[in-house]
Amino acid sequence: MNYSDTSIATTTPFLSLESVRKTYPGVVALDGFSMEVRPGEVIGLVGENGAGKSTLMKILGGVTTPDTGTITVDGTAHKGLTVEASLGSGIAFVHQELNLFDNLDVAANIFFGREPLRAGPFKLVDRAKLRTMVAPLLKRVGANFSADTPVATLSLAQQQMVEIAKALSIEARLVILDEPTSSLPLAETDKLLDVIKALKADGISVIFISHRLHEVERVADRVVVLRDGMLAGTLPKSDIGHDQMVKLMIGRMLKEREKASEAARAPGATVLSAKAIRTPAYPGRPVDLDVRRGEILGLAGLVGSGRTELARVFFGIDSSLGGALELDGKPLVLGSAADAVAHGIFLVPEDRKLTGILLDLSIAQNISLPNLPAHARRSLVSTSAEIATAEKQKKDLGIKAPSVQTRTGTLSGGNQQKVVLGKWLAMNPKVMILDEPTRGIDIGAKAEIYGLMRALADAGVAVLMISSDMEEVIGVSDRIAVMHEGQISGILDKDLFSQENVLLLAVGKQPK
Amino acid sequence: MSKKDLGLLILILVVGAIVAIINPRFLLPINLANTSNLIGLFGILSIGQAFVIITGGIELSVGSVVALLGTLFIDFIAVREVGWPLAFVLILLLGAIIGLVHGWLITRLKLQPFVVTLCGLLIYRGVARFYTADGTAGFAFGQNFPSLEFLTAGRSYGVPNSFIALIVIAIVMWVVLHRSVFGRYLYAIGKNEEAAKYSGIRTGRVVMAAYVICGVLTALSAIYFAMYTRSISPASHGQFYELYAIAAAVLGGFSLRGGEGSLIGVILGTVLLQELQNLVNLLGIPSSLNFAVMGGVILIGVLVDQQWGVFRERRLMVDATRKSAAGAAAE
Numbered sequence: 039m040n041y042s043d044t045s046i047a048t049t050t051p052f053l054s055l056e057s058v059r060k061t062y063p064g065v066v067a068l069d070g071f072s073m074e075v076r077p078g079e080v081i082g083l084v085g086e087n088g089a090g091k092s093t094l095m096k097i098l099g100g101v102t103t104p105d106t107g108t109i110t111v112d113g114t115a116h117k118g119l120t121v122e123a124s125l126g127s128g129i130a131f132v133h134q135e136l137n138l139f140d141n142l143d144v145a146a147n148i149f150f151g152r153e154p155l156r157a158g159p160f161k162l163v164d165r166a167k168l169r170t171m172v173a174p175l176l177k178r179v180g181a182n183f184s185a186d187t188p189v190a191t192l193s194l195a196q197q198q199m200v201e202i203a204k205a206l207s208i209e210a211r212l213v214i215l216d217e218p219t220s221s222l223p224l225a226e227t228d229k230l231l232d233v234i235k236a237l238k239a240d241g242i243s244v245i246f247i248s249h250r251l252h253e254v255e256r257v258a259d260r261v262v263v264l265r266d267g268m269l270a271g272t273l274p275k276s277d278i279g280h281d282q283m284v285k286l287m288i289g290r291m292l293k294e295r296e297k298a299s300e301a302a303r304a305p306g307a308t309v310l311s312a313k314a315i316r317t318p319a320y321p322g323r324p325v326d327l328d329v330r331r332g333e334i335l336g337l338a339g340l341v342g343s344g345r346t347e348l349a350r351v352f353f354g355i356d357s358s359l360g361g362a363l364e365l366d367g368k369p370l371v372l373g374s375a376a377d378a379v380a381h382g383i384f385l386v387p388e389d390r391k392l393t394g395i396l397l398d399l400s401i402a403q404n405i406s407l408p409n410l411p412a413h414a415r416r417s418l419v420s421t422s423a424e425i426a427t428a429e430k431q432k433k434d435l436g437i438k439a440p441s442v443q444t445r446t447g448t449l450s451g452g453n454q455q456k457v458v459l460g461k462w463l464a465m466n467p468k469v470m471i472l473d474e475p476t477r478g479i480d481i482g483a484k485a486e487i488y489g490l491m492r493a494l495a496d497a498g499v500a501v502l503m504i505s506s507d508m509e510e511v512i513g514v515s516d517r518i519a520v521m522h523e524g525q526i527s528g529i530l531d532k533d534l535f536s537q538e539n540v541l542l543l544a545v546g547k548q549p550k
Numbered sequence: 551m552s553k554k555d556l557g558l559l560i561l562i563l564v565v566g567a568i569v570a571i572i573n574p575r576f577l578l579p580i581n582l583a584n585t586s587n588l589i590g591l592f593g594i595l596s597i598g599q600a601f602v603i604i605t606g607g608i609e610l611s612v613g614s615v616v617a618l619l620g621t622l623f624i625d626f627i628a629v630r631e632v633g634w635p636l637a638f639v640l641i642l643l644l645g646a647i648i649g650l651v652h653g654w655l656i657t658r659l660k661l662q663p664f665v666v667t668l669c670g671l672l673i674y675r676g677v678a679r680f681y682t683a684d685g686t687a688g689f690a691f692g693q694n695f696p697s698l699e700f701l702t703a704g705r706s707y708g709v710p711n712s713f714i715a716l717i718v719i720a721i722v723m724w725v726v727l728h729r730s731v732f733g734r735y736l737y738a739i740g741k742n743e744e745a746a747k748y749s750g751i752r753t754g755r756v757v758m759a760a761y762v763i764c765g766v767l768t769a770l771s772a773i774y775f776a777m778y779t780r781s782i783s784p785a786s787h788g789q790f791y792e793l794y795a796i797a798a799a800v801l802g803g804f805s806l807r808g809g810e811g812s813l814i815g816v817i818l819g820t821v822l823l824q825e826l827q828n829l830v831n832l833l834g835i836p837s838s839l840n841f842a843v844m845g846g847v848i849l850i851g852v853l854v855d856q857q858w859g860v861f862r863e864r865r866l867m868v869d870a871t872r873k874s875a876a877g878a879a880a881e
């Protein structure tokens with residue numbers, strides 16, 4: 039399967055984007071971005087978090103329309119695609135989070151809503167026909183399971199094959215794989231890469247989005263690098279290499295900014311310590327980690343590397359399957375989040391709306407909730423005490439709201455996050471764990487949250503910040519621990535901070 | 551009092567006025583006393599149910615618990631000659647234990663409330679029937695418990711004592727639900743149990759406590775019902791009472807998803823249900839239609855409430871877009 043670059047270049051592109059620009063309030067997500075995809079070509083699309091990849095996907099999927107620019111699909115020019123137009127022209131997505139019904143079998147999933155029916159008034163599903171339709175699709179993706187296997191029993195890679203078979207069933211001409219390997223073990227990844235090669239052999243184009251650069255290296259015919267919403271560069275097959283990609287992804291500007299960051303601080307005493315902790319997500323991989331007083335420890339890694347699971351153990355939500363926790367050198371046993379809170383270990387969770395705050399409660403009620411007995415006399419809640427606490431946090435954190443009795447559901451993401459922070463800051467944290475603290479928050483509020491974390495560290499709190507935003511991890515942390523497939527693959531001190539080193543550790547390699 | 555409660559109160563008064571106009575006997579002291587007695591009995595039951603519903607749970611076994619504990623209470627004092635104060639405490643204790651077991655199964659073993667309490671519904675009914683050998687539990691001729699009878703079935707100044715008991719319990723439970731730390735936890739858990747857990751609340755214990763409260767109040771009402779009927783045939787005593795309690799809560803503005811509802815609401819819901827029963831009797835509607843009338847009214851009530859909610863939300867949205875449009879124009 040050796041396609042020379044010239045043979046592909048002569049065919050007309052299936053998809054081409056021309057100077058596409060998309061802005062959101064306060065952010066330019068894509069800026070004059072152009073690219074083409076030719077039939078049977080595998081494009082590797084790489085870029086840091088926030089580089090504009092997901093905006094690009096939304097445009098191609100028809101979920102959002104660009105402000106300016108043209109999208110030409112199969113010779114037809116569009117100002118913007120609709121979901122129907124995208125599907126109709128044969129663009130199929132396989133998302134990182136799979137959209138399968140795991141209570142149904144493979145065949146039912148592939149033809150969901152399009153089942154072949156038997157004649158007669160009852161519109162029964164023609165199971166025999168369904169099976170004969172599914173079999174060739176499964177063969178094309180090289181599946182080693184049958185059409186009537188329940189999806190729940192399949193491995194992740196196999197489920198992805200089902201997704202790809204689904205794409206083939208609608209006669210997709212371009213399959214977009216969004217981080218398909220980020221949660222796959224290595225052996226399964228190989229299978230998926232083989233499927234990509236099979237698609238290519240059938241003349242189907244593929245856009246392969248991945249943080250795992252060596253996989254991009256293996257399958258891509260061309261690599262398109264995005265940085266800050268712009269095309270940072272395109273690498274032809276002959277130039278694809280790990281270093282070239284990383285260089286384009288990071289760019290020169292950022293390197294200068296890194297050097298400008300301040301010098302390392304003297305480390306404080308260890309406050310929270312994990313000794314061979316095993317999380318339910320990676321029971322076979324013990325984690326050792328120390329969080330020290332007065333530092334911000336950044337916890338980097340790819341999505342699915344086990345960072346959130348570790349935080350859940352630290353906060354007592356999940357219990358560790360082995361190992362031990364220590365707080366100030368003493369053994370710490372956590373049976374619930376309530377225990378963690380009692381010890382001054384607080385978590386600002388990743389999913390603000392589901393676990394961070396109660397959207398239906400007011401700011402004051404949210405802030406007092408973890409410490410309600412302190413806002414009560416003889417078990418009766420004192421509204422005035424509650425409001426006083428909330429007013430202080432509102433002022434300190436600059437929460438923008440008409441009053442502390444405003445429902446938190448009506449606030450912006452940044453202000454909601456400040457409410458989550460406020461409820462913990464009102465009760466003297468010892469260890470503060472923040473999971474993606476600035477996700478979905480505008481730039482101004484981000485800077486304020488960074489300032490708060492620094493102030494907490496300066497006040498002697500041990501801060502653990504989980505973040506997938508590379509710039510944030512490097513810009514804010516005093517040390518960076520990187521996780522890879524459930525384990526700490528390395529800890530970087532300030533003098534070794536670089537996007538390249540973090541990336542290398544995140545994919546399980548050693549830094550240079 | 552929220553707008554919702556006020557609406558319900560107006561509905562109760564309007565229905566009452568209509569019934570009174572058609573049949574003036576509605577306002578006779580004897581009818582009012584009988585109705586308020588029933589409101590007292592069912593009200594205590596419904597408050598217990600409300601505490602469970604607020605957490606997003608449900609308690610289906612209360613009718614059977616009323617039968618079982620009522621049977622046991624009469625058996626204790628009439629046959630086994632246990633002093634009634636001791637029997638009273640024992641029954642409340644049994645109610646608490648039943649609630650505790652339900653709560654434990656739901657929070658620790660993660661069983662669904664519907665399933666646990668449905669099994670309870672079957673089990674307690676069966677046990678009650680077995681206990682009396684499918685007979686009837688009642689008092690022997692001439693057996694009297696004057697002070698107990700006064701407290702449960704008597705009247706003070708013409709007001710049934712069961713109704714007074716309801717008022718006292720309602721006031722206490724109003725404070726618990728709307729003013730206490732525990733009440734706040736209940737609402738928080740009902741709204742979003744995960745977020746409550748992430749705020750360091752021991753959600754399991756709080757939910758368990760809600761089932762215990764429900765169990766104790768159910769036990770209390772079981773005693774009242776037993777003293778009201780004075781004889782219990784466990785095969786039918788208390789049948790469908792769980793549905794009366796759930797209906798009262800739903801009419802009173804409780805969401806079965808949890809986190810919504812007020813104590814005044816559930817009381818008003820009980821009042822409306824009993825008023826409807828009374829209406830069926832007084833207006834000469836065939837009593838076989840009793841359930842159909844109640845079901846119809848609840849359905850209409852919930853429908854109006856829901857449509858009202860949709861209407862209000864839409865109006866809020868229109869307002870918000872108009873405001874933001876005006877703001878943008880001003881800039």
